[in-house]
Amino acid sequence: MKYKKILLTGSTGRLGKTILGLKSNLPFLAPAKNILDITKQETIKSFFEKNEIEAIIHCAALARMKDCNENPAKAIETNTIGTANLVIETINKEKMTGKNIRFIHISTDGVYNGTKGNYSETDAAMPYNHYGWTKLGAECAANLLKNHCIIRTSFFNPENIKFNESATDSYTSKVTVNYLANAIIKMLNSNFIGIINIGSERKSDYENYKKYKPMIKPCKFKDILKTALFPMAKDASMDISLWKKLNKSIIKN
Numbered sequence: 001m002k003y004k005k006i007l008l009t010g011s012t013g014r015l016g017k018t019i020l021g022l023k024s025n026l027p028f029l030a031p032a033k034n035i036l037d038i039t040k041q042e043t044i045k046s047f048f049e050k051n052e053i054e055a056i057i058h059c060a061a062l063a064r065m066k067d068c069n070e071n072p073a074k075a076i077e078t079n080t081i082g083t084a085n086l087v088i089e090t091i092n093k094e095k096m097t098g099k100n101i102r103f104i105h106i107s108t109d110g111v112y113n114g115t116k117g118n119y120s121e122t123d124a125a126m127p128y129n130h131y132g133w134t135k136l137g138a139e140c141a142a143n144l145l146k147n148h149c150i151i152r153t154s155f156f157n158p159e160n161i162k163f164n165e166s167a168t169d170s171y172t173s174k175v176t177v178n179y180l181a182n183a184i185i186k187m188l189n190s191n192f193i194g195i196i197n198i199g200s201e202r203k204s205d206y207e208n209y210k211k212y213k214p215m216i217k218p219c220k221f222k223d224i225l226k227t228a229l230f231p232m233a234k235d236a237s238m239d240i241s242l243w244k245k246l247n248k249s250i251i252k253n
C-alpha cells in the first residue's frame, strides 16, 4: 500500500461517501466536521498531531452554488480559508517530518468562464459565480504544496436526479460520482503533480440525465435561467485529453 494513512475530508458528503463506499481497502481516516473543522485551524493541527497522515483527499467544501451565492462569507470561510488552513497545517507537518504529503484537491469546472466550452487546464480561469471564485482561491493555496494534484471536475448522482426538465443546449463534461471516485483513487496513487480536468466527452445536460432518468423533459437553457438563483454556465465542457492519456497509462501499468 502506497500510503499508510489517508485523510479524507468531506467524508459525509456525496463524493466523500462514494469514495468510502468503493471498498478500496485504503487506510482512510474520515473525521466528521466536529472533529476536524477546516475553518478552525486548531482542529486540523490537533488531528495532525495525533495521526501520521501521508496523503489527503480534500472533498470538504460549501459545494452548492446556491449556498455560496446566498452566503458568500461562509463560502470564503469554508472553501478558500478552510482549504488554506488545511494547506498550512500540511506544510507545517511536512516541515516536522521531512516528508511530502500527497494532496488531492477536488476543484470544479466552475473555475472556467463557462461560455465557450472545451476548456483546457492552461485556459484562463475566470469564474462566473461566488462558488467558482472561492474554489479558485482554494486552488491557489493547494498549488503551493510540492505533491499536489488539483482535479477540476463536475459530477452527478445518477440515482438522485432531482429535476424534471433539463436543457438540450447547455453542456458539461459531467461524470457519475462513482466514476469520479475511482478516478480520484487513480490520481492518489499516480505521481502526477499539477492541475487536471477529469470528466467525460462534452454532452448536453439533457443527454446526460436522460440516460438515467428517461422521463426527464427537454427544455432550453434560457428556460433554466429564468428561475435560476445564481449565475450558471452554458458550456462548461472541458478538454479531457490529459486525463485520457494518464488514465490509459495507469491502466497499462
Ligand SMILES: NC(=O)c1ccc[n+]([C@@H]2O[C@H](COP(=O)([O-])OP(=O)(O)OC[C@H]3O[C@@H](n4cnc5c(N)ncnc54)[C@H](OP(=O)(O)O)[C@@H]3O)[C@@H](O)[C@H]2O)c1
Pocket: 009, 010, 011, 012, 013, 014, 015, 016, 032, 033, 036, 037, 038, 039, 058, 059, 060, 061, 062, 063, 064, 078, 082, 106, 107, 108, 109, 135, 153, 154, 155, 156
Ligand atoms: N457536487 C458537484 O457537482 C461538484 C462539482 C465539482 C466539484 N465539486 C467539489 O467536490 C467536493 C465534494 O462535493 P460534494 O457534492 O460531495 O459536497 P457535499 O455533499 O455538500 O459535502 C460537503 C462535505 O464537506 C463537509 N464540510 C463542510 N464544511 C466543512 C468544514 N468547515 N469542515 C469540515 N468539513 C466540512 C460536509 O460535512 P457536513 O456534512 O458535516 O456539513 C460534507 O461532508 C467539493 O470540494 C466540491 O466543491 C462538487
